[in-house]
Amino acid sequence: MAAKDLAALAALLADETRAAFLLALLDGRAWTAGELARHAGVAASTASEHLGKLVAGGVLAEERQGRHRYVRLADSGIAHLVEDLAARAEPVRRDPPRTLRAASAGRAMARGRTCYDHLAGRLGITITDAMTDRGLLRQDTGFALTDRGLRWFGELGIPLEPAGRRPVARACLDWTERRPHLAGVAGAALCRHALDTGWCVRIGSERAVKVTGTGEEALRDALGIEPERIR
Incomplete structure (x- = not known):
């Protein structure tokens, strides 16, 4: 360029x-x-x-x-760029929410949201950490699914369909948590599965999502995530 x-x-x-x-x-x-x-x-x-x-x-x-x-x-590359810029720009702003509604919306976005086509916020980070702890995802040499991780997606019935040159797993810097969450083909597939199966539902007019009772049970069974960590 x-x-x-x-x-x-x-x-x-x-x-x-x-x-x-x-x-x-x-x-x-x-x-x-x-x-x-x-x-x-x-x-x-x-x-x-x-x-x-x-x-x-x-x-x-x-x-x-x-x-x-x-x-x-x-495309997803533009989404990644915007989210990364938001993560780096956020510390510059310290303006508190002006209304109760704005404060509530901000908390909801921080708890869980979509970042283009994958999960972000505390929810996205918690899932990413749980996958790493269980040996499904590696972060030490860049984001990559392990063989066990690939089998895990298959066992859940989540297809990982190639999308051009988009990587299977990629780190995306979370602008509220200041840590990377899972993006790429795997992140998009997991988010789509969560919404399609009712693990998560969209709330409000922003990108916020909420984990349902069904989702809490599924995430505990699949990744050992206790419900209080994602509420």
Whole structure:
């Protein structure tokens, strides 16, 4: 990458409205321009202008269905970049929540959330640590599933389908815990399984997720995680 290309990418991210869009899109879903405009508190015309720049810059991918225009993060690499930048930028800000609702939402996000297509927050870290302690995941030489870990996914009926050059396991720096959680193909597959089977459910309008009673039992059986650690 040439210096001018890096500068251009940095310039795309160096705007508070565009940053708000990218953080919202970390939930892995496609949003309409109107939804993002309301989320960021800007006019529809302003949102459209910013989205045009992000799509042109390859940061977002655009989909159209009839009259509706949807955008999503271009790929998992962009999601990883945004989450990593958020983790490094967070210590700079010390502004306390201004409302009880904001404080509650912040606690929910810290407890458990999706980071694009994998689990993050205390939930993601707890699962990652449990997998490491049980010899399913190695962190000493970079993130990698062990042979035992590959069998564990198979025993749970969770397929690990290749996705281009995306690694099976990858570390993603958690912006609330300041430690890496599991990403990559394995992280995405585990998150999808947790949501599809009802281990976790989405709550609120943000990326927060909550572990259900079924999920608490499943995680205790599969990884020895006691419920109080993920509540």
